[in-house]
Amino acid sequence: MSTPRQLAERRQLLRRLGLIAPGMAMLAVFLVAPLAIMLLVSFLQPGEYGGVKWGEYSAEAYISFFYERDFDDNLVFNTDYLGIFQRSFWLAVATTVGCLLIGFPTALYLALQSEKKRNLLLFLVTVPFWTNLLVRVYAWMLLLRNGGLVDGALGVFGVPEGSVGLLYSSGAVMIGLLYSFLPFMVLPIYTSLEKLDWRLVEAAFDLGANRWQALKRVILPLALPGMLAGATLVFIPALGNYIIPELLGGGKALMIGNLVQLQFGSGHNWPLGAALAFSLFSLVLLALLFNGLRQRGQEVRA
């Protein structure tokens, strides 16, 4: 027999599941099902010029992720893909850290404005993104190139023109990535911080806390969920981004994103493209799982 308490809890749970259901149904039908097809594709033989040969199964795509035949026909360990994964990974890490460093103070500033001003500033964060990515990147190219506006401005301070070489460098790529992803860090942190009761901070100061203590004890814990959400929204899309490195970095190095794209385009190897995507996927999943286990461990200890 269930107690009334258990019944109430069950009803509560059903209600919550009902709230989750519409979104989940949408994603299950239009994302999980298509991805199941893709998983199948990754285990098929590639068609001659793109597509797949239905019914001809093979694990070739996953094997070629690790092993390849070199030009002298020796079977060797393939470091190419791992190298490309590593490059994308570090770029995504750098973008996330950069976004946190600029995004957190900005979000704090936004959260401390009066309510009217707050919403206005919030909109102002997103207004530039009504324009297209490509146009924004072109504007940056114009600013950063030798003889461009930034170069000219540096010239005023006595830096000889063209000596910095801003465009087509990793610096330019970083600027482009930060520019594209900052709102995805600022807005989630802001939503967490917005409920900050500043009197708590005042109280902390009154109790003799210094700035770092107030920051660490009162503000950061409150901002943490937002920072995590922001980091997710920046890190994972940055991992797959390739247009900005391509345009601002000079296109001399592949990223995961265009490696996968290549397989669906002139590489004519859809299974490999799908397999690369699922490998990336499992890597991130492993990282999350590891993180989850660690968190659970901490909870148990606490």
Place this chain on the structure above:
Amino acid sequence: MIRRTPLALSVVLALGLSGAAQAAGSLNFANWSDYYPPELLKKFEADTGIKATLDAYDSNETLLAKLKAGGGNYDVVVPSDSFIQIMVQEDLLQKFDKSKLPNLANLAPTFQKLDFDPGHDYSVPYLWGTTGYSYDSAQVPGGKLDESWGPFFAPPAELKGKVVALNSMDDLFPPAAFYLGIDRCTEDPQEVKKIMELLSQQKDMLAMYNSDGTIERMAAGEVAMHQQWNGAFHRAKEQRDSLVYVYPKEGISTFIDNFVIPKGATNVEEAHVFINWMMQPENIAAASNFAKYNNAIAGAEKFMDKALFDDPAINTPQDKLERLRSFKLCSPKALALRTKVWTKLKK
């Protein structure tokens, strides 16, 4: 009753006519943005009464992938020659009803019979061009370079960091093969290795791989040498007169973009009307003048801008014609080797 009949008849007639007008109603045309003049589409609508919409796509590769995955209800699309054979092989295109394309007779002699579609059963040329390279005579040592791929693949030391290659292996691999005297469709790993070595040496000298903004970079003198399509070169030269287009003696790839009707097109009749209409000299010339590429229709030169037609980069001089290399479809094995080179080059 008797009096009513004409009325009923006229109603039927009117319905029939409007039905016909609807059947001649619409055309879904997809092409690269800015590769087809909007005014020309308006003229087509006025001439034929067919309502046309123009959609955009960014590359042959994505168009192929989209058609293969089962998508797109376009009536006419414009893939490059390199994709026609694949699309025919994969059963993605509809065969023309040539009785509806009388203007096929307008094709210039060199375009009457093309290797990738000898009888024009599936495709008709829209515009064509070459993929060579250009340099700024004001920036290169001596002001003049050999008509060869040599200066591009092994640039003089002064030009380090001032050379740009197109960012696509299908644009870069064939000229490297021409330069080394290797078959561009080679399946021999040792030969491919030589091409790989040439490209990695060149990479150190390059400023970047980039297929966008080639016009601006050359026009602004930002770089000294650029692998480039001839139409893009023409636009850049309009802004900077010291630019020179090179037809390398080892061979230069041509591309022909073609009208085709994909399987699954709903307005096949209108598609034929459109393609036939585009083969009239004055219409195709308007497209050339807009996009700055040459066309395949005899008699169109009368309607083309003089500056465009007189540019040797656009209208290839007689003595350079033998340098042109039309597209050749390579085996999947050869293409897999190409992909490998590209991945290793940029790993």
Place this chain on the structure above:
Amino acid sequence: MNLQGPLWRFTGVRPVAWTFFAFLYIPILVLVALSFNAGQSATLWQGFSFKWYGVVANDPEILRAAKNSLIVAVCATLISTCLATLAALGMHGRRFRGQGALQGVLGLPLLVPDIVCAVAILMFFAFIGLKLSLLTILIAHVVFCTPFAYLPIRARLQGMDPRLLEAAADLYASPWRAFWRISFPLLLPGILSGAMLAFIISMDDFVITYFVAGAGSTTLPVYIFSSIRMGISPKINAISSIMLVLSILFVTLSYYLGQRKR
């Protein structure tokens, strides 16, 4: 209320925020300036002219693309934000078995590279026989916008006591009223942020949109990316500037509406 005051204790905050806004808007100024370029190029200045606005006004394709983009972005934002708000409310509270997996599915669209998502969804549409149109674009957009709307709302809810919401809900007769009276105002900053992120993600998507677009449903990003081959012209800057003006109008309008309500 003295909200400005305490900022003096964190001296770095204000300059960083101002630098952030300058950083955000400098390229936008450049972009708008170049829409008035007389020349052919989007990066070389050749004199002042309004001509590209005329070109845009006479180009039905680019106007249609802009319209399609706005329709899709607005609808996708509304739908995905609704789905995300409900899901975030449902996820809030005591952990239940399987919650991690559901959470994972909600984040899934972030994880899949664009091109894989694009081809997968297109193959699926072909498989179930759904004809490509603006609707198929909308479906795909809702799918990949959902995590962008969900995560900020979820972050907003975290740290709030779920019993508070429940107790408040008990005060009202219907859950519907309880939602509008209690949860919605509490969640508003999160919903607003989520909706804005979903909107800008939808406005920028190119790969997935291209694949699932039917005839006549080219969007602005597809149009712009497809013009790379011929070179980006100031026409693109002009249409972008028009979009900026629209966005500013929208901001001003909602600002005044917000004022009037108070």
